Amino acid sequence: RYRCGAEHQTTPDHQKNGGGGMSSWIKPTVLQVYSFSMSMPLIAFVLNYIIYDERIFKDIKVWLISFPLVFILGFLSWSGHVAIGNAIRKRYPGLEQSKLRIMLLVFAIIPFMSLSIVLIFLLYNQVGVLGYQLAESDLKAGLLVGFSVNLIFETLFEADYALGKYKESVEEKNRIGELAVQQEFDTLKSQVNPHFLFNCFNTLSSLITEDRQKAESFLNELSKVYRYLLRNNEDGVSTVENEIKFIQSYYQLLRTRHGEAVQLNIEIDKRYNPYLLPSLTLQLLVENVVKHNSLSKNYPVVIDIFTTAGNKLVVNNNLRHRVVKIKGTRVGLDNIRAKYKLLNKEGFQAMSDERNFTVILPLIWSSAVENKTLNTNKIKPQ
Structure with a gap:
């Protein structure tokens, strides 16, 4: 007895995986080609x-x-x-x-497989x-x-295709999340410059009427x-060294x-110079100190900035309460707190008593920030 049926079986199996990710639906995936190449010799023997x-x-x-002949018919x-499987996946x-696909x-491959088997037997019988x-x-x-054979390989190909699509969806979800975080961070950065300029222009306006020479010096x-502020506010984080230079x-x-x-x-302990913190943090804190305290040469406001054990930067000032309190917008502290939250860094604290107001800023080692989604050199909206 001479029989003919297995050659067809291998071919259907290998087609299964994945036209969805292909540039052309008729082009086989790597897995399809590999499966065909590995299984066809064994199937031809059987x-x-x-x-x-x-x-x-x-x-x-x-x-x-x-x-x-089996190899040719099988191919x-x-x-x-x-072609059938990849066309369905592309559609x-x-x-x-997945269920519809x-x-x-099932309704396309099984009839095609059956027809292929029948045609092979008829060919072998007709030609003898x-x-x-x-x-x-x-x-x-x-x-x-x-x-x-089709059941085994079609299951393999569909699983491989679904896994690839799942990875794509996870990557896309992460990408969308990163862009959302970046946009939120950009919003926080955009609050700083106008806030800074508004206060500086108020100061300049006052100086013009009080002392024109001082006004000119202030403007310079x-x-x-x-210019320094614009450069450093482009990134989400800045080194302690750069922040100190800027605040000076x-x-x-x-x-x-x-x-x-x-x-x-x-x-500042020099070993903390390469550590990072949200850009312009010190400027916001010092600006708030000046804004919310009464300033007098006889009773100066003293701002101390120093590092402590545990990778922390402390900003402390004595309190000189104004007779008429200024209602703050809380842009400064809320901005800093929000940035630390986006950086997934805990430890930010703001405390006050009758004499002092203290802010504790957790410092971040640079290699840790490289893995954060907030690294603006890696995450840019398209």
Whole structure:
């Protein structure tokens, strides 16, 4: 008895995976090609054994004629399965469409597989390949083998396709989340510059009427500081070293306006220089100190900035309460708190008593920030 059915089986299986991610729906995926290449020799052997029984071990013609024919027919059948499967995946690519996609694959692949098996048997019978004659048992065996092979490989391909789509959806979700965080961070940054400018222009306006020479000096310092501010506010975080340099420049503005009524003491352990904190944090805190305290040369407001154990930067000032309190917008503290929250960094504290107001800023090691979604050098809205 000579039988013919397995060659078709391999081809359908390998087509299954994934036209959804392909540039052309007719192009096979790597997994499809790999599966076909690995499984076809074994399937061809099984097929020829079903067709020719023990003759496969005795007649060299089976290897020279039937085996190449099985490969050719198998390749044609596999190409058809690839086109059908990938076309369905391209038409219904979403994970939410998996049930519909699987149903369409079942109703398309099984008839195609069955038709391929029947045509192969008819061809072998009609041509009489090496004396083959069609037998009903051969046809049943061929259909059973074809169905089994298709079931295994189609399940593998669909699982691989679904897994790839799931990874894409997770990556896209993460990307959207990163962009949302970046947009929120950009919003916080945009609050700083107008806030800073508004207060500086108020100061400049006052100086123009009080002392034109001081006003001119203030304006020169302001232009230098604002250029520095623009550069450093482009990123979400800045090094302690850069923040200290900036606050020293900003302090010159305060000295121009208020003289010795505001005093600044800085004591920073150099080992903390490369550590990071949200950009312009110190400027916001110092600005708030000046805004909410009564300034007098005889009773100066003293601002101390220093580092402590545990990777912390402390900003402390004595309190000189104004007779008429200014209603604050809380842009400063809320802005800093929000930035630390977006950076997933705990430890920010703002405390006060009758004499002092203290803010504790947790410092961040630079390598940790590189892994945060807020690293603006890596996350830019498209």
